[in-house]
Amino acid sequence: MYRQNRIWMYDKHAVLYGMQSNFLEGVEEFIKFALEHPAYMSGDKIRCPCSKCKNLKFKHPEEVGWDLYADGFLPNYYNWTSHGEPLDPSVLPQTVGSSRNVPA
Numbered sequence: 001m002y003r004q005n006r007i008w009m010y011d012k013h014a015v016l017y018g019m020q021s022n023f024l025e026g027v028e029e030f031i032k033f034a035l036e037h038p039a040y041m042s043g044d045k046i047r048c049p050c051s052k053c054k055n056l057k058f059k060h061p062e063e064v065g066w067d068l069y070a071d072g073f074l075p076n077y078y079n080w081t082s083h084g085e086p087l088d089p090s091v092l093p094q095t096v097g098s099s100r101n102v103p104a
Contacts, residue, residue: 009073027068031061037084055082
């Protein structure tokens with residue numbers, strides 16, 4: 001999924017119960033992306049971007065999936081820099097009063 005379309009990362013629960021299908025598909029795509037960047041792995045493990053691990057722990061991909069299903073992604077991790085994605089300032093959250101919000 002394109003970076004601009006990562007709202008699914010923070011919309012995991014369906015209205016009634018269960019998880020949104022786009023969240024489940026997005027987690028699978030995220031894990032696939034992470035596995036395509038071995039320089040950011042530790043052996044066969046990838047960093048876990050769940051709200052508890054915060055990219056500090058390396059885990060097997062299946063464990064990462066379960067953590068994301070249970071705990072969701074850490075806040076504002078739209079740009080997957082800890083998994084091999086180049087930094088893209090256009091996806092960083094804007095804060096009130098930042099220089100990007102000031103007219104030229």
